[in-house]
Each structure stands twice: as C-alpha cells, then as structure tokens.
Amino acid sequence: MKKSGLTIRQKITATMAITSIFLIVSILVVSYFVNKKNIVALCESYMYDVCISTSDTLVESFNSDSGRDDLNNRLEYILDNVGIQTMSSSICYLVDKDGQYLYHSDDALVGTTMSSNPTIQAIIDKINNESRITTADIVKTTVDGKPVYVAYICTVNDWVLVVQTDVSDVLSPVVTISLYCILVGAIILLLSLIVGYSITRLITKPITALTNVIDDISELKMTNEYDIPETKDEIGSMVSAVRHMKKQLSNIVSELNGISGVLVNDSNNLYTITERVNDASSNNS
Secondary structure: OOOOOOOHHHHHHHHHHHHHHHHHHHHHHHHHHHHHHHHHHHHHHHHHHHHHHHHHHHHHHHHOOOOOOOHHHHHHHHHOOOOOOOOOOOEEEEEOOOOEEEEEOOHHHOOOEOOOOHHHHHHHHHHHHOOOOOOOEEEEEEEOOEEEEEEEEEOHHHOEEEEEEEHHHHHHHHHHHHHHHHHHHHHHHHHHHHHHHHHHHHHHHHHHHHHHHHHHHHOOOOOOOOOOOOOOOHHHHHHHHHHHHHHHHHHHHHHHHHHHHHHHHHHHHHHHHHHHHHHHHHHHO
16 A cells, blocks of 8 residues: 655655755855945945045145135046946035035036935034034935935035945945855755755665565565665665565465465365265165
C-alpha cells in the first residue's frame, strides 16, 4: 500500500528551498540596511566636507576684498560644480541674511528670495535674531515635497552656503546593489534547488525501489525482479538485507508450496481409499 502525501524527495527539496530562501532574504535585508547606513554616512560626510571647504574658499576670496562689483563672477567661479557630481539632484546655493539667492545652480533663481526650505530659513532667522553661526551641519528635511539632505554653513558676510541632494539620489546605489543581490540570490536559489533535487534523487531512487520490493513481499509476489543500484552506505546495507529476506521468504514459500502439494496428494489418496472402503462395505451388505 502506497501512502499519499509528500515523498521524501519532495520533503527534502522543500526543506532546502525554504532554508535557502530564508538565508537569502536574511542576507538581503541585512545587506540593504548595512549598505544604506554606509552610503548615507559617506554622502553626508562628503557633503559636509564640501560645504566646509567651499566656505573656506569663500572666506579666503573675500577676506581681502569685500566689494561686490565682481560678486557674480567671483561666486560663479568658486561655486560652480560644487556638490556631488554623480547625482543630478545635487545643487549648491548661497543666500544672504534676507534669504535672497546670491548664487544658485539654477541661474534663474539668482536675485530671488528663498521660500521653500524651512531648515535654511530657520538658520537665517537665527542669524538675524542671535549672531553668526559658525557650526556646519547636515540634516534630512523636505523641500518642495521631496525628502532631501541639506548641508549648510554660515560663511563670509553672514551668508549661508548650502549643498543639497535628493534622498532618492543618495539611496539609488543602495537600490542598485539590492537588485544585484536579489539577482544573485535568485541564481543561488535555483542552483541550490537543482543540486538539492539531484542529491535527493540519488538518495531516494534506491529507497523507492526498496519500497516496491517490500510491497511485493507483503503480497507474496516473489517473482518480480528490480534493478536496485549497489552502494556502500546504509542504503546498500538495507538493499542487502531486503534481498536476503526476499530470498529466505521465497525458499519458505517454495517449501510451503511443496508441503501443500504433498498434503493435497495425500488427501486425494485418502479420499480414494475411503471411496473404495465405502464401495466394498456396500457390496458385502
């Protein structure tokens, strides 16, 4: 009798698949958060350093000459291309204490008043109400409805220098790495399933043949032959034991068949004798 349900091969393959998926997902999750932390920290550090170094350049440039006759050209020369060059959303701008753009990566905004960055506006208000702020910082905030990282420093003439980058751009390498990890994980999962299936097939093939032999033995079918591979492991020992059992049972069945034949023959002889005795008794009477 064959029982319904999952076979050993299916159980082993399913177990390997579940284990592989669990390990791969765990690695992906850990990798994502570690990469995110490292990349964000690297970008923040770079933006912070760029902000400070650019401020130092501004201070050096305006230290000896604070006139504004060539302000636009000077700022354009110093601040052009300041930011993270590999990120399209990275911009640099300079505002005065009134919030007016003295420089912006978008030339059209120069001369206009900033209105969409609450973090920098709070810094300007603090400068106007208290004093010049000398500490640089980088924060995550929202500008025009988009999450951004903003590095800022109060520089020469109480101006505020800002380097800004979208969070989505900063996290883009993390997403790319995660996609590659998912692709590699899927390949590893596929290979593990193929290897697992092959190994379980190698293990279960002789067991399946043994099961068929035992089923036949339970029904006293001793004439069927099966091709069971010889192995030098526990399964090989089982095969030898089952073959020996089948041979012994075959001998027993053969002996029983022989005894049964003798009994049938003796029974027939006894019946014949009985019939003759009955016939003789009838004739004498």
